[in-house]
Every structure is written in C-alpha cells, then in structure tokens.
Amino acid sequence: MPKIYPADLVVDQRETQIDVSRDQSRWISDQSRPHFITGTAVDVELPFTGNKLGFDIQPTTSNFNNPRAHVGDGIISFSITGTDLTPDRVKQEIDRAVNSINEHLGWLANDAKSYNASLESLAMQAIERRKEKLLKDKSLVAGLGFKMKERPGASPTFAAPSVRRNIRPTTAKPLASREPYKPEPILAGEDYEHILSVMENMVGVMEQSPGAFREIDEESLRTHFLVQLNGHFAGNATGETFNYEGKSDILIKVDGKNIFIGECKFWTGEKGYLETLDQVLSYLSWRDTKAAVLVFNRNKDFSGVLAKIDEASRSHPNFKKLVRKRSESSWTYLFGHKDDANREITITVQGYNVPERIKPRV
Template identity: 35%
Template structure:
C-alpha cells in the first residue's frame, strides 16, 4: 500500500471488487487438476474466499489522539505586501482496522472531503490536519469532526459495496469449484473406462479407481501436486444410509428399556450388525459389515476399510479421546468416513453429550464442526487422519441413551 495517500481517490472501488471476483473465477479454472481433485472442496472454497474477499476498513474515533502541535508558515500577499504568516498545525490521529488499501478507492456514492482540510492514510491510521490562526478550540474541533464525518459517510458506502462483493463471492465460488471438480472427475472416469494405459514419462500410471479424493492444502503451488489417484470411498448416500440404519436401531433400542437393560455392550453391537447386514449386502451375498473385536463396525471393500464405527461406554470425556485415538489407528489412508457410537448408561445424557462434543473439538486432529442435529441425536465433525494430516475423515457422533440393569 502507498503510504501517506489521500483517501477515496479517483479509482473505482466497484471495479476493483469486480476484478477480484474475476480473478477468483480464473484461479479456479487455472488450478492444477490433480491438486483440485485431491483437495476437499471446503478447503479450496475457504482459501478462495479468504484470498479474494475484502475486509472493509473501520475507523475507531473513540480512540483518536492528537499529535504534538506544530507551526506552519504560509506566504500571504495583502495590502501590507508579501509576508510569511505562522499558523498553528494540529493533527488528529484515528486508528483503523481492516484493509486500508481499500480506502484509497472511491465508492459509487461519494461525498467530497471538506475544502481546506487535509486527510491522509498513514499505515493503519487516518490523519486529519487542521491549519489556521484561530484560538477557538470549538472551531478547530468542529472542522476536524466535520472531516471525520465525511470520511465515515464514505466508509459506510464502501462497506456496503464490500459486503455485497463478499456475499457474491460466497454464492459464486462454491458452485464453480464443485462444477470444475465434477467435470474433472467425469474426464478421469472416462479415461479409466477406456482401459488404455496412460503414457507416462516415468513412474506408475496416474489413474486408478475413479471415485474418491485426496486432500492437498490449497497453499501448495500449481504443478507440484502428486498425480490424482481415485480411491475406494463410501458414497455420501451410502454413508447416510448406514447412519440412518444405526440411528433407527438406536431409537428402537431406546424405546425398549426393559429389554435393553439386560444386554451387554457386545450384545447391543451385534444387534446393530444384524440391522446393517440386512440393508447392505455384497455382490456375492456376503456380509459387508463385520465385527473386529468387541467394538468395531466395519464396511470393507476389497482389503480396505471405508467405514469404521467405534462403540464406547460413556465414563467421562477421556473415553471420547480414547475412542478417537482408536478410530484414527484403524483409519488407513483410503478411509474417509466413520462414526462414534457413545453408550450413555448412567447420568445426565445431555451433559455427557456436550462434554463429548467439547472433547472432540479439543482433539489435536479436530478440523471443523459440521451441522449439529440435536433433534436427530447426531453431531458431525471433520478430523484429520494420523498418517496423512492433509486427509479428512468425516466423523458422526451418535449418543445412545441406554439404561443398565441394576446390579450389573
């Protein structure tokens, strides 16, 4: 940013913001294909909105300060001839935040600054200087405040244009990213379906099963991403169906407290497996869901786990931390979806659920929280895998409120 520049120059703020949006859309089209396919859409979208969005400048007039006063010499020609007149010079400094570079551009609705006054952008501050020979403080304050009022009015118009730009960016970018990613995936699926090897300079073929994704952070520069390799992944509709079957079974169990109180955790898990296997069947008629140990619920494709469910009895927040540690150990590099089934058999279920959510959000692999659905008894998160910190795992927390038979 140029230092000591005048606010609201001749260049158009509206055109500047339109150019930013255009650059964002061109950036999507120019993004390295392998990197785009390998990155979660949410990360790409956030990067683009942060990079090409705008933070409106805000003045903090309540924090204004005065610089030490100085004298200013002005040459004057009058009936006494040419002479130098010394005038007082008082500068008020107003701190600001936001992108001060945007203050150099003129909004569509604009009011000219007052004549005879001097306003400058200096770093992250606005300096308004008064020069004159009056000794009346009220006059000085009136002129300085008048200039600040005009600046604030122009900033209000600028903030409105910037807010509209940011909203347009939020509406446009996700659809464009999704569309380009879908087009690239369709191209890769077509290439894989041809069954003809891809000519490579060196290394293995670049394409395999064209269904999944792999995350690469947007900060990586185009051209350095590894070739995209599609992977086995549980489709969203199948993942939602698995969660639906589990929650439906949970609701049925919760409605039969007398029966469920007599069952142990392994018995409950086996009931869930029966429900899942009645819905998901392999092509050869074999079971897709298998119990591995006493707590795991798995979907396996070939030799890979694409869905992992971990069952835990609530006994404090540490249980949730232990469950996440286990889940992350089970999740190998192709895994992308899982669920934590939390059996709450004693105490306040609402309080236990809130503490479980807090523990997940405090975990070092936690990335972000998705939509919570308390009415459905479901809470969704995104966490990072252990062996590849750039890979995302979608985790659903499903609390089960199950009584236990006294004396157990």
C-alpha cells in the same frame, strides 16, 4: 505507503492572472464574469517516495480540509497565489499544506495497519472458500459416490431382506500434491445417511425391548448392528458389506482400506470418549472417510453426558468444525488427519440412554 520530505521541497516564483471578481474588498462593476489582474504565484514541488496510488485512497478518518495538489512521479506540486504575497504568508501556506498532507498520510497509515492485521484471516477465509468449491467440483465430476442400491420396498424394520443393496464403489480425485494421482472411493452422502438411520432404528428396537438388551456388552452390540446393516446392504462378491476388526469396529472396506467406520461404546467419561475418537481417526485411510460413533449411556445424568460429548469433541486437537447439529443428542463433526490436512473424516456422534444392568443379588 507514500512518505513526503518537506526539508527537500523547492519553490519557484512567476507572474499569473488572478480572478478578483469575488474579492469583497474590491469594487467590481460586473461580478457575473471573471475580472483578472496580474498577481504572483509561488510554485512548490514536494518530493515523496512510495506508491503514488496511496494519495488516491480516501482514509476512513478525514476532515473538510483535504489537501489539493498534483501528484506526479515522486513529486507533489501545488501553487500559492495572491496579489500581495509576503514571505511569512507563503511560508504559512506551505506549512499548512505540508501538515495537511502528513495528517492524511497518518490516517491512511492507521487504516493500512488495521487492514494488514486482518489480511491473514481474510486470506484464510478466501482459501477455505476456494478449497470447499474445488472439493465440491471434484466430487461432482470425479466422485459419483459409493452407491449402494437399496432393495425395492425396503422396510424400516430390522428383518433381514432377501434382496439387499448392491455397493458399487466409485472414485474421487484427491487434492493436488506431489504424489502420483490415484483415484479414491467415496461414500455417497445419501448412503451415509441411510446407514445412520439403520443404526438409529436399531437403537429404537433396544428402547422398545429394554429387557432384552439390559445385560448387553459392546461386542454384542456390534454383532447386532452388523446383522442389521448387512441385512440392508450387499457386498460385490462376498455378500458381506460390513465387517469388523478388533473388538467393536464396524467397517466398510474398499481395496483393503476403510471408507466407513462405526464404533459402539458405553460412556465411561471424557477420557474414554476422546480415546474412541483417536481410535476412529487412526483408521482413516481415504481422503473422504465417514464414521459413526454411538455412545450408550447407563448413567442417570444423560443431559450432562450430552454436554460433555459436544465439549470433548470440540476440544480434540484434530477437530475442524461442527458440520451440523442433528438433534439434541446427535452431531456431525469434521476432523482432520494429524499428518495430512488433505485427509478428513466426517464423524457423526449419537448419544443414547440404555437400561442399567440389574445388579446380581448377594
């Protein structure tokens, strides 16, 4: 930001020719052309520091008295001319010009302060846009997708097909880092959506046959989903794409690491739901892992549970953004790894109402 030094300005005097054709106090026979007489010019040089480009910027606040001068290297030059100059008049003109320059510099300083305050946000937006583009480009070139071939004429029902999809993991480049480059597999978006649809259809079967699932627990739920998912997809060697570890996990593994994670949980409250998110995030292995969390509700206030699911998801410390609200009871979120910003996990949360257990008679 330029800064002027009025106390150090210097002046010089010289004769100059002044056009008085527009001077109403003089009688000029032909005012259509200039009429010059000899007058006096006082040349002023006002020193300044800072980048002179600042004088080329028009502040958002201005008036009709913009200062006019020549800006050189460290010097602002302007002249005061007249045919009857006096010391008082020259001093007034100099003071007026200096005050006008200072006023405009003050407005410019206010604009710069506001702009600088917004730079961090603007920079972060630009970085995020650049990051998204780079990730998209890398996926386009290097990530052909974790493609799983659907059997011809696959039906939306849950009968185990005789010919199942084949999975062919491919790789995507990670973000730049100091570590040696190692390709990592990704799960294609269309296959992720198909997995979600299989799980949604399975819930539809539960809703159509409530009696058969009234007494079901989380472990049994996992088994039902594993059967249906493996009926649609086939592994490269073992024939089993989906497997489990622990009590209720549904997993796809590549090179011993998870590329898809599924969780079936009954709603026990916000604390239990956040613990489920922590559990899913603890399985994050690749830089592009996808997951599904199916929340089953046996309470009566299903609308209240849905509101708490969305609110709790956004409150999680690793929450990044809502990618998409799929329906009134389903959301796709993006979460990050607490120790590595390059590692992200897409989690689709689906809420479902299921029949309440029948209480045994005493």
